[in-house]
Amino acid sequence: EIVLTQSPGTLSLSPGERATLSCRASQSVSSSYLAWYQQKPGQAPRLLIYGASSRATGIPDRFSGSGSGTDFTLTISRLEPEDFAVYYCQQYGSSTGTFGQGTKLEIK
Amino acid sequence: EVQLVQSGAEVKKPGESLKISCKGSGYSFTSYWIGWVRQMPGKGLEWMGIIYPGDSDTRYSPSFQGQVTISADKSISTAYLQWSSLKASDTAMYYCARHVAVTTGYYFDYWGQGTLVTVSS
Numbered sequence: 001e002i003v004l005t006q007s008p009g010t011l012s013l014s015p016g017e018r019a020t021l022s023c024r025a026s027q028s029v030s031s032s033y034l035a036w037y038q039q040k041p042g043q044a045p046r047l048l049i050y051g052a053s054s055r056a057t058g059i060p061d062r063f064s065g066s067g068s069g070t071d072f073t074l075t076i077s078r079l080e081p082e083d084f085a086v087y088y089c090q091q092y093g094s095s096t097g098t099f100g101q102g103t104k105l106e107i108k
Numbered sequence: 109e110v111q112l113v114q115s116g117a118e119v120k121k122p123g124e125s126l127k128i129s130c131k132g133s134g135y136s137f138t139s140y141w142i143g144w145v146r147q148m149p150g151k152g153l154e155w156m157g158i159i160y161p162g163d164s165d166t167r168y169s170p171s172f173q174g175q176v177t178i179s180a181d182k183s184i185s186t187a188y189l190q191w192s193s194l195k196a197s198d199t200a201m202y203y204c205a206r207h208v209a210v211t212t213g214y215y216f217d218y219w220g221q222g223t224l225v226t227v228s229s
Contacts, residue, residue, distance in 0.1 A: 035215035051213035092214040097155040
């Protein structure tokens with residue numbers, strides 16, 4: 001089973017700043033199989049990025065994904081107040097999937 | 109409009125059985141996998157397994173294999189997650205989600221609202 005490790009655990013930034021979230025896999029992941037989600041308190045997760053770099057429908061272009069192999073990144077170019085939430089990466093491979101443990105993006 | 113509507117919150121005792129549901133609408137239910145995701149209180153997301161309602165092909169995470177059963181009834185566009193003997197550690201929010209499996213990506217695109225399961229004596 002592939003383990004995904006996200007860093008940092010908590011990221012404290014101000015609105016307008018750039019956020020860079022990391023997701024590292026214990027073994028190589030096909031880019032097609034890597035996705036990112038946002039979860040706000042009391043809500044279901046929301047798909048942001050699939051295929052490592054494709055934005056889901058309705059996701060603002062300030063969100064971007066990149067990476068390949070074992071290292072993937074979610075970047076939020078200019079933070080808006082509504083972006084403060086928990087972010088998860090997720091992979092699917094060998095007929096099973098895993099999530100990273102999450103990065104909490106909080107207001108500084 | 110794609111919708112996944114889950115059954116309501118449950119309060120159960122250890123050792124009891126439980127089956128929760130997830131009804132899909134607004135798309136071809138038999139053409140997409142449906143998955144289940146656990147979120148224990150204050151914790152992260154855990155991938156449990158997926159089922160293809162078209163032929164009931166099911167894949168489980170090793171962590172959940174043998175602990176739960178995922179099933180589907182395509183005649184009523186509904187997927188299920190069930191336990192035969194609940195434990196206190198099964199207390200969690202459980203989400204169903206539509207799982208897309210295409211060459212451009214494998215991911216959960218639509219999510220249910222979640223079903224809170226509480227197991228307590």
